[in-house]
Amino acid sequence: SGRCPYPESSGALILSNHRSPLDPMLAWMNSHLRYEESARSIRVIGYLMAREFYEQPGLFGWIGRSMQSIAVDRDGRDLGPTREAIRRLERGDLIGIFPEGGINTGAGLRAAIPGIAFLALKSGAPVIPVYIHGAPQGESMIEPLYTPSRVRVIYGTPIDLSPWQGQRKSQELLQALTDELMQKLAELGG
Numbered sequence: 001s002g003r004c005p006y007p008e009s010s011g012a013l014i015l016s017n018h019r020s021p022l023d024p025m026l027a028w029m030n031s032h033l034r035y036e037e038s039a040r041s042i043r044v045i046g047y048l049m050a051r052e053f054y055e056q057p058g059l060f061g062w063i064g065r066s067m068q069s070i071a072v073d074r075d076g077r078d079l080g081p082t083r084e085a086i087r088r089l090e091r092g093d094l095i096g097i098f099p100e101g102g103i104n105t106g107a108g109l110r111a112a113i114p115g116i117a118f119l120a121l122k123s124g125a126p127v128i129p130v131y132i133h134g135a136p137q138g139e140s141m142i143e144p145l146y147t148p149s150r151v152r153v154i155y156g157t158p159i160d161l162s163p164w165q166g167q168r169k170s171q172e173l174l175q176a177l178t179d180e181l182m183q184k185l186a187e188l189g190g
Contacts, residue, residue, distance in 0.1 A: 005156070006128065011093055014045055014096040015185055017100065024047045024067060028045045045095070046070055050071075059142075085123075097119070114177075116178055116181055117177035129188050131190075133153075133154070156184065161177075
């Protein structure tokens with residue numbers, strides 16, 4: 001629903017809910033349709049991805065590496081992936097993040113990790129919310145690949161971060177901005 005607002009040549013953070021292992025591909029698959037016929041380009045969205053899946057042999061590890069994902073340890077102690085995401089945003093790449101921290105099988109959105117706020121403020125990149133409805137789920141990582149579903153991807157407009165710029169990046173500020181970003185995502189998803 002709506003026209004995909006991903007920029008054609010500059011960086012942006014793609015903020016999505018996470019209900020299925022297919023979500024990175026669902027948020028990406030129509031992005032090339034926004035450009036003029038003669039100038040269509042396919043841009044990769046490099047997602048922040050749990051290291052255990054990135055390094056996994058087989059299909060899911062290969063997909064993660066092919067999509068130029070950034071491997072992240074779940075403990076959040078390694079700042080290397082954050083620095084890599086900022087470098088990529090500054091050079092004009094698209095970086096995707098699921099701030100819920102994993103696949104959410106419950107109702108609504110889970111509380112988010114404040115890393116999205118830090119990345120947004122530090123990089124200055126626009127944050128584009130994308131809500132995914134109806135993504136296939138299953139008992140295993142493979143089951144969604146063959147589960148019929150009717151998926152709807154709703155693209156939001158970039159979120160204005162100007163009121164948050166120039167302030168000291170305290171834990172309180174990062175949490176308040178994270179809450180604001182998640183509120184915008186929730187509103188987009190209804």
